[in-house]
Amino acid sequence: MGGVKVTSAEVAARAGVSQSAVSRVFTPGASASRKTIEKVRRAAEELGYRPNVLARAMVSGRSRIIGLVVAYLENQFYPVALERLSLALQDRGYRILIFTTPNSTDGVDAVMEDLMDYQVDGIVAASVSLGSDLAARAQAAGVPVVLFNRGQDLPSCSAVTSANRAGGRKVAEFLIAGGHRRIAHIAGWQGSSTGQDRQAGFLDAMDAAGLAPLAVMDGMYSREAAMGCARELLDANVCPDAIFVGNDHMAFAVIDALRAAGLVPGRDISVVGYDDVPLAAWGAYDLTTLRQPLNRMIAATVDTLLDQIDDPDRAPQRIEIDGPLILRGSARVPEGWTS
């Protein structure tokens, strides 16, 4: 029952070599003779030895642990992102220490401190905002931070997002081209860059077309809030003919609200989301949406983070990745519309 942890010294004794030799055999770059390698490997196998990663971390100053701060796990975008990120990081020899948090800046900051106590080599903050003091501390400690799906303007942090402003514009242009004239926007949380940028893009395009939005409301990235917004829109004197919703998670709520009111999405009212989570493609929602190119966003996140870990002098990056509009049944498609 007692934790029978085998150490390199025990392996050394059994193999008849020094403890340093054992260490070298298990250290990728180091050199050892074939004979030593063989003796050590055999002894290690017999004893069930595996190097203690924590001890290695202490002396090398590398924990091979990446801290992940994430909120909104009920939005399918994040579990999927987590899975991809975890796989990509595992491939490169890193593991994820996960911190879930309510989305207040305070909550996030508290959790970040904890994170740094674990000597993480880098931090991915997904869908959360950092206090600028916290960002500074991470930098002071030499821990690179990349913001995933949030473009907050912190000079010391990298940020990976999709091209949200362009995306918002694209959605508006699509709806306008489809002949909609009473277009409402249930926006993503206006405390977040993604919510702001998508809304700004939407307003850009409306403006360019000489149209005023029927309504713009903050859905807070919350199912409940979005549903409330949708009900309010349906109860108003003038009913929208299209609703652009700031993300898919809220769009599902909006569709549920429309149907509850006896309306058919795509026929009576067009609904467009943002993200293209797997659920958007399922029959029950069949949601037209602006896709965030998750694979490329994850790849960019991992590359940026590991580059900065390997070379602390590398400057933070801000990466924006363009995404396509995915046409499905929840919104009327303009005649001859392509792409």
Added chain:
Amino acid sequence: MGGVKVTSAEVAARAGVSQSAVSRVFTPGASASRKTIEKVRRAAEELGYRPNVLARAMVSGRSRIIGLVVAYLENQFYPVALERLSLALQDRGYRILIFTTPNSTDGVDAVMEDLMDYQVDGIVAASVSLGSDLAARAQAAGVPVVLFNRGQDLPSCSAVTSANRAGGRKVAEFLIAGGHRRIAHIAGWQGSSTGQDRQAGFLDAMDAAGLAPLAVMDGMYSREAAMGCARELLDANVCPDAIFVGNDHMAFAVIDALRAAGLVPGRDISVVGYDDVPLAAWGAYDLTTLRQPLNRMIAATVDTLLDQIDDPDRAPQRIEIDGPLILRGSARVPEGWTS
């Protein structure tokens, strides 16, 4: 830019005390005079000192890290479980190191080895099966393991599940009482205890009522597989009047397939799922389902795991928690049915 990590020695120097004193001030149980505590806290604050958790882990033999192995993150049950687990563990001072994995036993075992390299204090294996050798190694290393939502029969592991056999029985009784006679079962993966137990319970009740199932197929806990099964059922000569699906994730696929065939769930064919994930309550699916009591399952998992960490001699537990049937619109409700 260089990682300016502050150590206890530096704090000691500034505070004019020994390094041990600093350590004591930051060690919950230890004793120090008010004056020392004050001096040390001030110096620590000024320097931005926080204890290195990894170093503490090395000497104390406690990493305060729990390893979590999880597959099926596309099934909403798991992200929600992850979030609750993370919160519950954070409350008790533990963090989660996460490993995602394809669900083969091989994949899981490889990942478990990696996990142990990080000196985790305990392991939660959610929705995955362990090789028995691996379970033995974890035990040998003194690392307790609890299987979450999987009741595999490994004497050295604890297991927390809902009462799956009783649940399967309850669903069948409900459908039979509702007057259904052509009842099919798209089962959970038959390589898992949950899939087997729910199916066994279903068959128990069918048997007791003198009914034969119209069909029993393995949906593999996969959306695609389940959809294939549903199509096959609909194409057969005799169409089911009810389908019990092994979990909600598959049930959503089944409902999509029914609707694609022009059928209305709850009117033409009753569909019942298992889990009661949040999506089951959303308007688009409105799924009748057997709820797995997640909060209680998480609480039991955390309690069991931490108990075993604190007292290595404690015997592994197997905990089963009963869940209620949640009535919604996807299945006909028998007259006068209660609970």
Added chain:
DNA sequence: CTGAAAGCGCTTACAG
């Protein structure tokens, strides 16, 4: 209460 010292399990110059 407090400090000097040993030790957790490793990696990494340093000699040989």
Added chain:
DNA sequence: CTGAAAGCGCTTACAG
């Protein structure tokens, strides 16, 4: 290529 030794940042008996 190999071993003895120092050291990573802490905790924890051990004396005082």
